[in-house]
Amino acid sequence: MTPTLHDVARLAGVSIKTVSNVINDYPHIRPATREKVQLAIAELGYTPNLTARNLRSGRTGAIALAVPDLGLSYFAELAATVIAEAERLGVVVLVEQTGGDRGRELDLLRSPRLKLTDGLIFSPLGMGQDDAERLSVPYPMVLLGERIFDGPVDHVTMRxxxxxxxxxxxxxxxxxxxxxxxxxxxxxxxxxxxxxxxxxxxxxxxxxxxxxxxxxxxxxxxxxxxxxxxxxxxxxxxxxxxxxxxxxxxxxxxxxxxxxxxxxxxxxxxxxxxxxxxxxxxxxxxxxxxxxxGQAWIAQTAVQTLLARIAGPTTDSAPGLLLADFRIATRESAPAV
Known part of the structure; x- marks a missing residue:
């Protein structure tokens, strides 16, 4: 039979509430208790009921990613890393392709489809600096790319x-x-x-x-x-x-x-x-x-930043600019220096 929350609590010797706190990453749990619960979860192969959890929290367990063109290798690789990081953190990703068209990007920001998600990672190409205030949306968003700066949302980009x-x-x-x-x-x-x-x-x-x-x-x-x-x-x-x-x-x-x-x-x-x-x-x-x-860092940081915003306000709730480090990958097409 499929293991339940009760089974985990019984094997770990703790309450059902403690198991729930561990699963939801509640911070104020003793390390020894957390370890006992995690070992019990692993031994039983317990999987949380994400649907029930999302209904209780009012969240969907999904985020959206909007990029200009998956035919461009950069955006295909970016999307793959975003999906992998989101999966690691327990959420799924719905991917939108805008074609880099400003009208489609603006339509997306107010699309009813976004109600199926808890937030958006947005990489615009058609929109520009004059559109910064259009990023003031009623849901969590993380901005990527180099089209808009100093907007009202967190911005993860490269140098x-x-x-x-x-x-x-x-x-x-x-x-x-x-x-x-x-x-x-x-x-x-x-x-x-x-x-x-x-x-x-x-x-x-x-x-x-x-x-x-x-x-x-x-x-x-x-x-x-x-x-x-x-x-x-x-x-x-x-x-x-x-x-x-x-x-x-x-x-x-x-x-x-x-x-x-x-x-x-x-x-x-x-x-x-x-x-x-x-x-x-x-x-x-x-x-x-x-x-x-720093493409991988950008993708992973965007997911982590968005999920932090979805989880709720922090002591520092002002939007921030997060910049990736870079390096030269030396290969054959240019002489080594």
Missing amino acids: NVDAARAATEYLIAAGRRRIAVVGAHDGEVIGSAGLRLRGYREALAVAGIAYDDALIGYTTMWHRSNGARTMRDLLARGAEFDAVFGLNDTLALGAMRALQESGRRVPDDVAVMGFDDLDEAQYSIPSLTTVDP
């Missing part, structure tokens, strides 16, 4: 400017002086492309290297095909460069393909740097040197 500056400095330290960029967005200031381009320009300035707009490859979506197309455009107009900084890994991989098709050797003729440290970056030929911006 785009610092990380892009470090990536550019790495190429400069490898002896490269003509560093092309693939993936810039014309006129963008706030957003991944604008922030990473700022970091690139800061690194050039510190090194005394003049910024040259002829080395900047502009595109729209950050797909592999756009990276290849933008690189072919740079080559066709005669741009001379000895390194390429793809503003994400998929752009860098597309650009590297176009370079190889043109007869350029990577990294001998042209060093290539990416950004995101996607799993596939390890398996390209050559493998891609890239920025690991």
